[in-house]
Amino acid sequence: MSISMNLAQIHQQIQQISVQYHRSNVRLLAVSKTKPVQAIEEAVAAGQTAFGENYVQEAVEKIEYFANRNDLEWHFIGPLQSNKTKLVATHFDWIQTVDRLKIAERLNVQRPQEKAPLNVLIQINISDEESKSGIEPEEMLPLAKAISQLPNLKLRGLMAIPKPESEPEQQKIALCKMQQLFHRLQAEFDGIDTLSMGMSDDMAAAIECGSTMVRIGTAIFGARDYSH
Numbered sequence: 001m002s003i004s005m006n007l008a009q010i011h012q013q014i015q016q017i018s019v020q021y022h023r024s025n026v027r028l029l030a031v032s033k034t035k036p037v038q039a040i041e042e043a044v045a046a047g048q049t050a051f052g053e054n055y056v057q058e059a060v061e062k063i064e065y066f067a068n069r070n071d072l073e074w075h076f077i078g079p080l081q082s083n084k085t086k087l088v089a090t091h092f093d094w095i096q097t098v099d100r101l102k103i104a105e106r107l108n109v110q111r112p113q114e115k116a117p118l119n120v121l122i123q124i125n126i127s128d129e130e131s132k133s134g135i136e137p138e139e140m141l142p143l144a145k146a147i148s149q150l151p152n153l154k155l156r157g158l159m160a161i162p163k164p165e166s167e168p169e170q171q172k173i174a175l176c177k178m179q180q181l182f183h184r185l186q187a188e189f190d191g192i193d194t195l196s197m198g199m200s201d202d203m204a205a206a207i208e209c210g211s212t213m214v215r216i217g218t219a220i221f222g223a224r225d226y227s228h
């Protein structure tokens with residue numbers, strides 16, 4: 001199937017699930033990591049404007065390729081090392097994986113003044129895995145408070161990559177914990193409107209638990225090839 005047909009199908013699924021669970025305005029982030037600019041061009045031609053990338057150098061080349069398209073929105077969704085913050089601050093519109101104040105402070109200083117504030121999601125380690133990415137839920141409010149004081153960043157919400165589960169009831173345990181954290185954040189801060197969760201295999205459960213942005217790669221662009 002073509003990229004435009006895949007996109008149409010996913011939009012239809014999002015629409016159906018949203019009606020079922022009384023949700024609206026669920027956005028689709030097209031995860032284009034490892035995919036060539038031609039694939040992104042096809043998605044853009046089909047009306048997709050928001051793209052997620054994981055690898056800074058690869059992403060910057062693509063963003064520069066599309067420099068004349070100022071309607072596109074680029075989200076950094078990979079782990080970020082402090083020596084790469086400047087590239088993210090310079091080129092991206094969003095970063096979804098902030099989990100340390102030090103990274104946020106560097107992004108704040110490095111964000112070019114002529115650009116709008118960088119939109120930030122705090123990544124939560126919701127399945128309590130050994131994984132290095134994401135903060136513990138108890139750390140959310142103090143980190144959010146610190147980020148909210150940085151003028152070149154705009155805190156928009158939360159992101160999570162829960163441990164993969166095959167059954168929706170199991171998926172919903174972590175996803176609905178995220179929904180509670182999101183509500184707590186919204187109660188404390190203005191402008192919190194984005195809960196980024198849900199991938200190809202848990203999209204329905206994520207929308208049921210209040211996701212406002214699903215991140216889909218394979219189902220749009222096909223399987224990724226990491227061989228080179």
Ligand SMILES: *Cc1c(COP(=O)(O)O)cnc(C)c1O
Binds near residue numbers: 077219
């Ligand atoms: C790669 C990736 C996705 C997309 O995964 P697919 O299984 O290809 O849909 C979503 N979120 C993050 C953070 C990713 O790294």
